Amino acid sequence: MNDDGAVVVVGAGHGGFTFVTALRQTGFTGEIHLIGDENELPYQRPPLSKEVLLGQKSPEALAFRPEQFYEKNQVTTSLGDGVVTIDRDARSVRLRSGRVVAYRHLVLALGASAVQLPIKGSDLPGVRYLRSLADARHLAPAVHNTSRLVIVGGGLIGMEVAAAAADHGVVTTVVEASGSVMARAVSTTIAKHLQRLHRARGVDLRLDTALVELRSNESGSIDALVSSGEVLTADAVLISAGARPRTALATDAGLAVDDGIEVDEHLTTSDPNISAIGDCARFAHSRYGRIRIESVQNATDQARHVAARLAGSQHLGYGAVPWFWTTQFGTKVQMAGICTAEGQQVTIGDIAEEKFSVYRFVDDRLVCVESINAPGEHMAARRLLAAPDPITIGHVTAVGFDPKQLAKTMGPAQP
Ligand SMILES: Cc1cc2nc3c(=O)[nH]c(=O)nc-3n(C[C@H](O)[C@H](O)[C@H](O)COP(=O)(O)OP(=O)(O)OC[C@H]3O[C@@H](n4cnc5c(N)ncnc54)[C@H](O)[C@@H]3O)c2cc1C
Known part of the structure; x- marks a missing residue:
């Protein structure tokens, strides 16, 4: 890194905030x-679909730090004025205001944006998305004051909003095109558990059902035509059909992009003067190969790594x-590791008691552990997955298996 100009971070979300804080903490002057x-001001995103909608936190309470924090740490902030172009030759960025x-x-921490469905009526006034604080302010009245909500997409955000809305007594229907909720994120064991939980709490879950069209009707509500031929009438519709990495800025600047801004194992882009972190970056993970991850842990750990x-x-x-x-209906689901194939599974704990973990293996190597209301097992699983030696099905099915004890006997965590 040469000495001219500032270290500039584009994107003031989880990754951007953590990066500037961590860089200052290294003693960088x-x-x-x-x-x-x-x-x-940079704020926490996860509560937008949880505590904010449950009425347990006001949107104003989500800022990581007050304004004075940035002054005290001599971090210049330009908020509400996004970057529109990167000039790699001049090593500068141009803001919307022309500055x-x-x-x-340069660190790109641009996050991801909600997928917009190319469906007729998806731009009607009662149709909402949820990525930002502004979106949450717009969505909250639909969850608190309406009587019927249709959610398109049974992924993480759709299911969290469904839980919050049902808790508020809203008649809630989730329309999911695949045969399972949260199919990309969890095993079928966990997905089925969540499906049972939602149905028991009154959420109308329509699997294998796709949205075809949205129309406003004469009473001011929205009619959602779905692939079964049915029409679901709602006061508001949330489209939560996944997220796409924000890459346009990088593409326009000629950086390598492929489902995310391409970075190497050091999180450097195809330009050594530019790094990318968090939801927008596709990186080479030492264990899981080339991957892009949308999570707070990934954005913040990568931020600290680059700092x-x-x-x-x-x-x-x-x-x-x-x-x-x-978190859905008070049930905490925690995942450690990543598993994209179904593979072999061992379930430990009591499903009926709602306290269990699913250990998932590929080629007899532990790759992922999903825990329901078992935070101790989740913490141990993170250590097991970082251990240098593989954890096998034999370890987990051995008599007296205790993940916390096993974690203690493993060697030091691998980076
Ligand atoms: C409703 C919701 C609930 C979630 N719940 C969880 C959860 O329970 N657990 C979990 O681990 N993760 C959760 N996530 C995901 C998590 O919030 C993200 O993975 C995390 O915020 C990624 O951090 P980031 O810094 O990469 O991006 P973000 O935090 O999204 O920040 C990116 C920022 O960059 C800004 N930006 C984009 N382009 C420009 C530009 N050109 N100029 C300037 N600024 C720009 C964006 O507006 C945004 O403010 C949730 C996300 C949402 C939306």
Whole structure:
């Protein structure tokens, strides 16, 4: 890293905020500039579909730190003024306002945006998306004050909103095109458990059902025509059909992009003066191969990794064990590791008591553990997955298996 200009971070979300904080904590004394297109101080995103909709937290309470924090740490912020172009030759970025900011190193932490469905009526006034604080302010009245909500997409956000809406007594229907909820994120054992939970709490779950069209009707409500031929009438519709990495800025700047901004094991893009982290980056994980992960852990661990690398104290590649959580109807689901194939599974614990873990294996190697209301097992699983030696089905099915004890006997965690 040369000495001219600031370390500039584009994207003031989980990754951007953690990066500027971590870089200052390394003792870096140069200029740091955090640029965000949302007109908000950096804030926590997960509560948008949980505590905010449940009425347990106000949107205003989500900021990581007050304004003075940035002044005290000498982090210049430009909020509500996103970057529109990167000039790699001049090593500068241009903001929407026309301002140009020079960088010595640029970190892209651009996040992901909600997938817009190319479906007739998806732009009607009662149709909502949920990615940002502004979206949550718009969605909250639909969850608190309407009587019928249709949610299109049974992924993480759709299911969390369904739980919050049903808790508020809203008649809630989830329309999911595949045969399972959260199919990309969890095993069928966990998906089925969540499906039972939602149905028991009154959520009308329509699997193998796709949205065909949305129409506004004479009473001011929305009619959702679905693939079964049925019409579901709602006061509001949430489309939660997944997210896409924000890559346009990188593509326009000529950086390598393929379902995310391509970075190497050090999280450097095809330009050594630019790094990318979090939801927008596709990276080489030492254990899971090329991958893009949408989670708070991934964005914040990558932010700390790049901060340490720029400060000269990190020379290894990035390889943290991914982990993730979701809370629905008070049930806490925690995932450690990643599993994209169904593979072999061992379930330990009591499903009826709602306290169990699913250990998932590929080629007799533990790759992922999903825990329901078992935080101790989840923490142990993270250590097991970081261990240098593989954990096999034999380990987990052995008499007296205790993940916490086993974790203690494994060697030091691999990076
Ligand atoms: C409703 C919701 C619930 C979630 N729940 C969970 C959960 O329970 N657990 C979990 O682990 N993860 C959860 N996630 C995912 C998690 O929030 C993200 O993975 C995480 O925020 C990624 O951090 P990031 O820094 O990559 O992106 P973000 O936090 O999304 O920040 C990116 C920022 O960059 C800004 N930006 C984009 N382009 C520009 C530009 N050109 N100029 C300036 N700024 C720009 C964006 O507006 C945004 O503010 C949830 C996400 C949502 C939306």
